[in-house]
Amino acid sequence: MSLVGRGQRRLEGADKVAGVTRYTADLEMAGLLHVQIVLSPLPAARIRSIDTTGAAAAPGVVGVFTGADLRSNANGPDKPLAVDRVFYGGQAVAAVVAISESAAADAAALVEVDLEPIPAVTDAEAAMREGAPQVLDTVAETSEEDAAVHGAATAAESEPVERPPNVTAVASFKRGNVAKALAGADVVIKQRYRLAGVHHSPMEPHVAIARPEADGGVTIWAPTQGPFALREDVAKTLGVPAYKVRVVPMPVGGGFGGKVILLEVLLSMLALKVGRPVRLALTRQQEFIVGHPAPGAAFDLELGAKKDGKLVALRVKYHYDNGATSGWHAGITGSFLGGTYQIANFELTGYEVATNKTPVDAYRGPGAPQAYFALESAIDELALQLDMDPIELRLLNASKEGDPSADKSPWPRIAMVECLEEAARHPLYKAAVGPGEGVGVAVGSWGGARTPAAAGCRVEPDGTLSIVIGTPDVSGATTGLAMIAADAFGVSADKVRIQTGETDVAPHGPIAAGSQTTYSIGGAVQEAALEARRQLLEIATDELEAAPEDLEISDGRVSVRGVPDRFVEITRLVAASTEFMGRHKPIHASGRSAVLSASPQFTVQIARVRTDPETGAFQLTGYAAIQDVGKAINPPEVEGQIHGGAAQALGRALGEQLAFDGDGQLRTGSFLDYELPTADQLPDIDVRLIEIPSPFGPLGAKGVGEPPAIPGPAALANALARATGTRLREVPIDRSALVKERTGARTG
């Protein structure tokens, strides 16, 4: 019986629970030195001078370095250490290398950095105003590649649009005549929606070790989501061929898009300078200001509809607050705004805005939670105004197979309608609401990424399979891959080990991001296991004197079908193909895949709340996530992904925010002030899987990781609006805005 579709515990889970998994920070290494970085306290400044003499003389210090010591072609904010200018608070301006972590930290405090403050702007709207200080020296174009890595094509038409100050790129999508359609609409929702910037908050802060090698290259140990991407980047900066950078992928203690590359270029350079391995492990506070977070965004949205609920026009002007980088979220966002519903007229203009804050990067579904908070809040406002059932309104306008997406290309088979129909039937949606209660729904979707991949497979002396891929496991995906391999080969999943190989020897694999791991690699793993099986049976044919098609594998044996006593143990066959004087060729299989098309995924989530109108406090009392996953390879793992994703997205509404004060200082740089959701804030999450198989993905699978982390903020805001009559258009939610009864207190 096949394993796929049945539950399998995470193969690496027990080690993690028992605390025996060795993470990067657990590694010991001969001659290891420790790095501490000195961070700029100012959001924008000229560097007058950096005096390292005191630090260099401190006990245990091996070297102190500044930007002048490290050659780099990167843009100002991206240089391993700042040169001449500081672009954001928390930018590294110097690095101390010492014999211990504490020696490095003590010496770092002795580095004297003389900064001349220059005008800074930490708010995107202020940055776009005439006369705002210019954040970046050069305005780089949006990197399509960055976006593509995480979420497939952005498909923005790059029409020339006027650019306010500090706008690094503009994404623009147009269809029909919006002005006319809005004028002819029966109802127009015209509102502004905002989301704060948030941080991935991985359990494991960024950490890496770099060791110099004799050939001029380096070996890097890092919990990276993308060993090959990391290798490329470091090699490029060092000016060495990629193979001279060897990346050893370590277990990832939470990545969510934030752990591809961060410290490794700096550490590689320092390692080569001092000629010894060096390590840097960020503290939690450093993680908050050094780790690249997710951007905040604001949307000015006009949504027009006819009385019967038919959407006719959507105009959205929106911007991303990217910190000191050029940014690439707006195009992805536009594809959701313009493609989710069938709207004949739209005009979507998304600005990428640079500010004097830590540069942003990808975070689980980059561009999607933002898009859907605005869109799905507006749809809910429209439903209330039209007095229509919000699911009915969505069904009336939902995109289906063949309908044009935002870039006009037809949608493939998608399951938005099925998800909405399932939501309409869900008890959380149908149950009556009492006073102070409300139910909200919201849609989310993700385009899905894909990258060519390969896998290698060997059969071990004990008859188990060792499969090597080039992609780390950030989600439990390798357990699903093991199930696919086990089914293909004919063993149980615990007989399969999936390892992420060092970049030296591993077959190429995509970065673990964009909901693409299983989708991209599944086929390669399956092919490798089938090929290993073929090679094994070839040996067995000889031993059993039977044709391969008459052979079967079960219980660790190869036997002749229908003649169970004619068998040979797999271990025997492996021995015969590996032992001294053996007669057979060793099993050495590989598989490759290149999925030709993305399989967009849809989800609908339902939130139920109970509110306290006197204090504005509220409690989520129920939550459901309905998601089309194509085919659930390992259903409990899929549910786990959905639980985690929903919790993360709800965190954006419940309290997470990177808040800055007027001086550009982060006010929420610790878990005391940065409020991650806690268990008491989250109800049980009921997961309903819909399985409309993908024609492209392995066994019909689609990506799973991103979609659940998208609709939460809108689902919650919609539920609160229905419970209280107060519409919150900004997350995180300000509870005081929900207060109804202002009796009994002189309020301000």
Next chain:
Amino acid sequence: MEFLQPTTWTEALEMKAAHPEALPIAGGTDVMVEINFDRQRPAAVIDLTKVAELEEWGTENGMLRVGAGVTYSRIIEELGGRLPGLAMASRTVGSPQIRNRGTVGGNLGSASPAGDAHPPLLSSGALVELASASGSRRVPVREFFVGPKRNAMRNDELIAAFLVEPTRGPEQFSKVGTRNAMVIAVCSFAIALDVERKRVGTGIGSAGPTPLAAIDAEEFMAGVLDESGLWERPADVDPNAVARFGELVAAAARPIDDVRGTAAYRRHALAVLARRTFTWAWDERRRSA
């Protein structure tokens, strides 16, 4: 850094006298955060966790005397019946780990306006016992908090204990926060009804530079209950009086705007908490009478 580890109370006081700059550490749940954030680099630390006397509690002339080193978990388990308001507040502190380590003495030592032990200590009129090598004194908790994160303790003193009368009537504690655990409250409020002395006690947290008592509110409500003879024959309290009580509590607060909430919201929420906790306490009084 010098690490001092006394094993008796006398030794602790002598060490403190010899090293007035030394920072005491009990559960460490505030101290270690300060050190990790590099807000403090104490030259010396006095570890009080080996001093058995600090972990004891007992009665003294009808008062409960609770050692500064008694943790929140023990308050809840061992003193929940006698100090219900403090136990309620203790249940809301941090997480189980924090309640297992954190002490009321440490809360008083930090003197944060958001310290959860403070409102119930204020509402029940507790005394803080301070000791030095040259003697000890008892300071009413209402005089103990002298400024933001500042208290009346001299630098040769340590906190020995707090003293409080066991409950003489219903007590309540409630707080408003963005979540129910691991968070600094937006504001908090404690109430204690002293049925024997016909007094109403209050304590406000997170809504001023120090924890505060709402004295006007206390006197107002005690007067209302007195005038209508409600202390003896508990019956409905005029809702207008309850609303007024809430207003007076809100007026006593001196809140500011910050990431967690505006001053206006804090005042509003305090009025709500005051009305609610009074109503709960009064309902209990009526049930028990």
